[in-house]
Amino acid sequence: MNDEKRQAPRASYPCEVACDMFTGGGSQMMRLSDLSTGGAFIDAMVELKPGARLGLRFSTGPREIQVNAEVVHSMQHFGMGVRFIDLSEENRAEIERLVKELGG
Numbered sequence: 001m002n003d004e005k006r007q008a009p010r011a012s013y014p015c016e017v018a019c020d021m022f023t024g025g026g027s028q029m030m031r032l033s034d035l036s037t038g039g040a041f042i043d044a045m046v047e048l049k050p051g052a053r054l055g056l057r058f059s060t061g062p063r064e065i066q067v068n069a070e071v072v073h074s075m076q077h078f079g080m081g082v083r084f085i086d087l088s089e090e091n092r093a094e095i096e097r098l099v100k101e102l103g104g
Contacts, residue, residue: 007038008036008037008038008099009036009099009100010034010035010036010099011034011035011036011098011099011102011103012033012034012102013032013033013034013035013040013098013099013102014031014032014033015031015032015058015059016029016030016031016032016058017029017030017031017032017040017042017056017057017058018056018057018058019042019044019054019055019056020054020055020056020057021048021052021054022052022053022054022055028046030042030043030044031043031044032058033079035095035098035099036095036099037084037087037092037095037096037099038083038084039069039072039081039082039083039084040056040069040081040082040084041079041080041081041082042079042080042081042082043078043079044078044079044080045077047074047076047077047080048071048074048080049071049074050071050072050073050074051070051071052070052071053068053069053070053071053085054068054069054070054071054082055067055068055069056068056069056082060094060095060098061098062094063091063094065091065094065095066091067084067085067086067087067088067091068084068085068086069082069083069084069085070082070083070085
């Protein structure tokens, strides 16, 4: 996604993320590569179509973030960009703090 479409600062944040597939795919461990309050990019070999929904769980260090997300774009054998759907104010503040700390 090009920078003009992004509405929030983004930072590189490689970490494990548990992805619960709502479309019958079960749960899989994947890897975040970058993060913002609006969404994230997930490195993944599986391809989910835009519009697919997932539940995500990942750690920022002091806090575990749980949020539902929607795939907005997908690149086969590379990964997918997701938009957070129901990020709580507490989790938004934690991600914002982390992104600032990381220089985003």
